[in-house]
Amino acid sequence: MATSFSATLPLHGSQENRLLLPPIRLAPPPSSFLGSTRSLTIPSSRRLYHAHASRRSPVVGVQEVVKEKKVTNSLLITKEEGLVLYEDMILGRSFEDMCAQMYYRGKMFGFVHLYNGQEAVSTGFIKLLTQSDSVVSTYRDHVHALSKGVSARAVMSELFGKVTGCCRGQGGSMHMFSKEHNMLGGFAFIGEGIPVATGAAFTSKYKREVLKQDCDDVTVAFFGDGTCNNGQFYECLNMAALYKLPIIFVVENNLWAIGMSHLRSTSDPEIWKKGPAFGMPGVHVDGMDVLKVREVAKEAVTRARRGEGPTLVECETYRFRGHSLADPDELRDAAEKAKYAARDPITALKKYLVENKLANEGELKTIEKKIDELVEEAVEFADASPQPGRSQLLENVFADPKGFGIGPDGRYRCEDPKFTEGTAQV
Amino acid sequence: MAARIHGGAATALSTFNPKKLVAPSRTNLPAAARSSKRCIVAGGGSDASKKSLSVRHSQKLIANAAVATKAETSATTGTGHELLLFEALQEGLEEEMDRDPHVCVMGEDVGHYGGSYKVTKGLADKFGDLRVLDTPICENAFTGMGIGAAMTGLRPVIEGMNMGFLLLAFNQISNNCGMLHYTSGGQFTIPVVIRGPGGVGRQLGAEHSQRLESYFQSIPGIQMVACSTPYNAKGLMKAAIRSENPVILFEHVLLYNLKEKIPDEEYICNLEEAEMVRPGEHITILTYSRMRYHVMQAAKTLVNKGYDPEVIDIRSLKPFDLYTIGNSVKKTHRVLIVEECMRTGGIGASLTAAINENFHDYLDAPVMCLSSQDVPTPYAGTLEEWTVVQPAQIVTAVEQLCQ
Numbered sequence: 001m002a003t004s005f006s007a008t009l010p011l012h013g014s015q016e017n018r019l020l021l022p023p024i025r026l027a028p029p030p031s032s033f034l035g036s037t038r039s040l041t042i043p044s045s046r047r048l049y050h051a052h053a054s055r056r057s058p059v060v061g062v063q064e065v066v067k068e069k070k071v072t073n074s075l076l077i078t079k080e081e082g083l084v085l086y087e088d089m090i091l092g093r094s095f096e097d098m099c100a101q102m103y104y105r106g107k108m109f110g111f112v113h114l115y116n117g118q119e120a121v122s123t124g125f126i127k128l129l130t131q132s133d134s135v136v137s138t139y140r141d142h143v144h145a146l147s148k149g150v151s152a153r154a155v156m157s158e159l160f161g162k163v164t165g166c167c168r169g170q171g172g173s174m175h176m177f178s179k180e181h182n183m184l185g186g187f188a189f190i191g192e193g194i195p196v197a198t199g200a201a202f203t204s205k206y207k208r209e210v211l212k213q214d215c216d217d218v219t220v221a222f223f224g225d226g227t228c229n230n231g232q233f234y235e236c237l238n239m240a241a242l243y244k245l246p247i248i249f250v251v252e253n254n255l256w257a258i259g260m261s262h263l264r265s266t267s268d269p270e271i272w273k274k275g276p277a278f279g280m281p282g283v284h285v286d287g288m289d290v291l292k293v294r295e296v297a298k299e300a301v302t303r304a305r306r307g308e309g310p311t312l313v314e315c316e317t318y319r320f321r322g323h324s325l326a327d328p329d330e331l332r333d334a335a336e337k338a339k340y341a342a343r344d345p346i347t348a349l350k351k352y353l354v355e356n357k358l359a360n361e362g363e364l365k366t367i368e369k370k371i372d373e374l375v376e377e378a379v380e381f382a383d384a385s386p387q388p389g390r391s392q393l394l395e396n397v398f399a400d401p402k403g404f405g406i407g408p409d410g411r412y413r414c415e416d417p418k419f420t421e422g423t424a425q426v
Numbered sequence: 427m428a429a430r431i432h433g434g435a436a437t438a439l440s441t442f443n444p445k446k447l448v449a450p451s452r453t454n455l456p457a458a459a460r461s462s463k464r465c466i467v468a469g470g471g472s473d474a475s476k477k478s479l480s481v482r483h484s485q486k487l488i489a490n491a492a493v494a495t496k497a498e499t500s501a502t503t504g505t506g507h508e509l510l511l512f513e514a515l516q517e518g519l520e521e522e523m524d525r526d527p528h529v530c531v532m533g534e535d536v537g538h539y540g541g542s543y544k545v546t547k548g549l550a551d552k553f554g555d556l557r558v559l560d561t562p563i564c565e566n567a568f569t570g571m572g573i574g575a576a577m578t579g580l581r582p583v584i585e586g587m588n589m590g591f592l593l594l595a596f597n598q599i600s601n602n603c604g605m606l607h608y609t610s611g612g613q614f615t616i617p618v619v620i621r622g623p624g625g626v627g628r629q630l631g632a633e634h635s636q637r638l639e640s641y642f643q644s645i646p647g648i649q650m651v652a653c654s655t656p657y658n659a660k661g662l663m664k665a666a667i668r669s670e671n672p673v674i675l676f677e678h679v680l681l682y683n684l685k686e687k688i689p690d691e692e693y694i695c696n697l698e699e700a701e702m703v704r705p706g707e708h709i710t711i712l713t714y715s716r717m718r719y720h721v722m723q724a725a726k727t728l729v730n731k732g733y734d735p736e737v738i739d740i741r742s743l744k745p746f747d748l749y750t751i752g753n754s755v756k757k758t759h760r761v762l763i764v765e766e767c768m769r770t771g772g773i774g775a776s777l778t779a780a781i782n783e784n785f786h787d788y789l790d791a792p793v794m795c796l797s798s799q800d801v802p803t804p805y806a807g808t809l810e811e812w813t814v815v816q817p818a819q820i821v822t823a824v825e826q827l828c829q
Contacts, residue, residue: 134578168611177610184577185610192601195567199574206580210556211527232597235567242562396612399670403649405698405745408752408784412698413745 076291079358085290086353086364088127089119089346090371092143095152096321098375099142099159103325107383108159111188112173115143117288117320120345121252122147124293124315125220128301134182134219136197139174140252140319141186144222149181152378162385169388170396182217190223191230194249197221198236201245201310208307218246218304226257228271234278237312241279246304248297249275251314252287258323259331275312287315288343291352318343394419506689512682514656515545518663519583521692523553526581529667532559532572533585533622542587543623543682569595569620573602577614581667589624589676590636603672604647619666621675625716625766626814628680632802635810639676640772643744650743651697652676652715656686658741661695669697676743678716700747706736709824710754712777713764714740717815721764724820733824743773751777752785759790760827764815769797791827796820 077085096114103112115122118140126135126147137144145155150166158165159173167177175186184200187193200219207215227233228251240247251271255262263269275282281303285296293315300311318340322329353359398404401414413419509517523529531546537560540547550558561568565586572582586592592599603616626635639650649671653659659677666673703718704725713721718739725735736754740746755761761781763774774795781793796815803813 136574166611167609167613170611171609175609177606177613179610179613184574184614185606187601189597189601192570192597195570195598196574196577196602198567199571199576200578201574202571203575203578203580206530206556206575210530210554231564232567232570235562235564236571238562239564239567239571243559396608397647398649399607399612399615399617402698403647403669403671403745405742406747406749408748410749 075356075358076295077358082349082353082358083363083367085123085127085294086346086349086359087367087371088123088147089290089349090368091146091152091374092119092122093346094368094371094375095142095146095155095378098156098379100321100325102156102159102379108161108173110172111139111324111326112159113140113324114321115140115319117340117344118252118254118317119143120290120293120349121222121250121287121315121317124290125222125248125250125297125301128294128297129218129220131180132182132217134184134197134200134217136184136193136200136219136221137176137186138190138193138223138227139186139188140224141174141176141183141222145176145178145181145183145186148178148183150176150178150183152374153381154178156375156378156382157385160382160385161387162382163388163392164381164385168392168396170392184219190227191232194221194223194227194232194236197247198240198245201240201247201304202243204246205243216246216305216307218248218301220248220250220301222250222252224257225251225253225255225262225271226260226265227251228274229266234274237274237278237280237310240310244307244309246307247310248300248304249310249312251312252317253314254317254319256319256323256332258327270314272312272314280310280312282312282314284314284316287317288340288345288348290345290349320344506687508685508687509656510682511653511656511659511677511684511686512543512545514660514686514688515653515663515677516547516549518660519546519667520549520552522664522667523549523557526667528579529581529583530557530559530575531583531585532561532568534561534563534587536560536585541585543677543679545682546585565591565594566598570598570602572618572620573598573606573616576616576618576672577606581617581619583619583621583667586620586622588634588636588679589622589638590633592620592622592638593636593641595620596641599642599648599674600645604645608647615670616672617667617670618672619663619669619675620672621663621666621677623677623679623682625676625678625680626798626803626810629805629807629810630679630803631805635803637767637772637798639743640767640775642674643773643776648672648674648744649697650674650676651741652678652743654678654681654715654718654739654741656684657688658695658701658739660688661693662697662741664692664694665697668694673697676715680716681719695741698742698745698747700750701739701741702750703737703739704735706734706758708734708758708828709736709760709762710751710758711735711737711762711764711820711824712740712751713737714743714773715766717764717766720815720817721820724817724824727817727821728824731821731825733828735824740777746777746780748780748784751781755781755785756788759788761789761793762820762823762827763793763795763797764820765795765797766814767797769795769800772797794823794827796823 092115096116099112099114102108122143126144131149135144135148142155146152154166155176158167158169158171158176161169163169167175171177171186174188177183177185184196185193197219204215204217207213253262253271272282272284283296286292296313300313303311320341350364354361402412404413407413531549535542536546537550537555537558546558569584572584575582599620603618606614606616624637642648642650651662651666651673653662653675662675666675711721721737725737728735736758738750738754763777765772765774767773774797778793778795796819799813801813804810
């Protein structure tokens, strides 16, 4: 079923396919009655401009720009940047492969969702961010955390449920948080993180406009195609565009929500079109190509930093493994998997680097070896780390442990050393 | 309120008729402690008079350490200003917003409209549209937005126009608000205040008359408080905003126009503490929010009939102040819980369990709990009246318990 759909509806990236798509329907002109004292800041001509995002917005035209750049022989990245991107993607891939091994060896349990195949999206976006920018993700968050800067040791320990994990073993695979690196999680329910990302972007705007601080932090929210049928997504698109928040909504459209094909669950499968409906540019990009993603990301991040508001970026990507390690992945067509495996983002970047003489095989091999060692060391560290003790059970339930209340003896429960140690230092 | 308390205690002492009371009173607290201006019962029960002065004093100190004593109210000192409950909430909110620029408000119609119950009136003009944010109608998303803002440094006060609307935000309140501090290993704090009016109003219909305290009480990581007077409304609002924990502040639609004189000077109420409304000897009546007034009305009747009820406004719905409640149970040995929550799985049910678990030996009778009927609140006035607990039922219950 899914394959026959995909044959008739060409979604995937190339320019030739794009022109076969039905023409964009013009958004109805905005009514003159606004019903509020707030004035319309986007002039109507620019609004229509955004509605024709696929044709005229400079953001989508990036793919043409990329093509042109290639033609004129100027490269998109420098050698240093290329190696950084490569290393990050290799780290993501090796780490996830190691997770699978560890899971089947009984070192981690529960739901583990692996990111193999989607590395270009994470690397393409997150490597453009600074430490103070925020990232919000879903349950498929190991690689987002790694790209943002959380150490492989901390993530692996968290997966093993050890005290040295980034969340002290209390979060697990689906809740990777890091205050230091502004990784705002890791959420188990889909769509749950999008409002949190909107809030982080709101803080950025608040700091700038109310607290008068010099703040141009952006927030990037990652989520999947299944989330795009959820109300929270639309509510946040509305608020982000309304308040012009510095946020980028990145849809990692891997066509599958566990066993539900995107095309079977969505009335209009082209998610990027939903951006202009809310007054923000909607972009579709080939998510298997890290350089294309990076170009689009650059534009979106710059837009957000300049205070021009949110962007919706749909990355067409694919996960090589099942939804989670418990998913037998029998529903997806082998031909589809093979097609995307041929577009492996790591192989593509490697080819690009070698062909454009940015790096040689030897250098890339060194990186791979280095990452292998890093991941192995992370496993050793996690293995050697201690399990959480009993006293950790009641710590961190409340930031202010007086929230446990006053006991029958008149003292706060948290003052009783047998009850809890209070908020511990992480 | 404070004047009432002292008057009540004095009345109890004067009208107490040992012949009329059937159940013997086991407590013999010295008169000095009973008419004390402090609203917390200091020290333990019957042995207080026998213990040495220093022990009693140190017991008092222990009590004070955990449970802050209520300051002398303006009713006794004579200064202060009179205002309505919603104005008290506004005053508390405004003072906190003045004090800390990170405090902001978000909700539907909080800005230009001034709040559907006028709690945020004038704040948008003073602080601007971003600090007092008019959100679109998307409870789940703007509650989540508040939580995300709290994680990244702000202190939002999220208003649900009616508590019932927060059912739409349950995902965010349960999963993110309550749990993120824990699942992030303590890295992120969520200092939000979620507030709004709930409770049964005047024929508002089933959906606008919901009491969500029972639904939220199981969520780990949140605190719940219910205000009932202008004094504690302002105090709890300020305490909730200053708290690092996520706090849900339950207000009641029918209490917004209560008038009281509150102090001019700054004060905050302790979030975890219960309020002694009327000390007594015969029975402990635990209540909160609007039912406090039904109980006090019943108390008038009861006092005329010769009973001496001790009325405690528990205020802190999660966690319970087991110290104040326990001291009271140890003194009176009978407990009646009067609440507006539904019978099944309500605050009263949890409180009954907690009292039975902790103070079973001190009870002379089973804990009785009067709650609203387990029905969707009907529109018709008569039916609605029968849904909630009325003072006559409280009087009957007390008489029954004190036999």
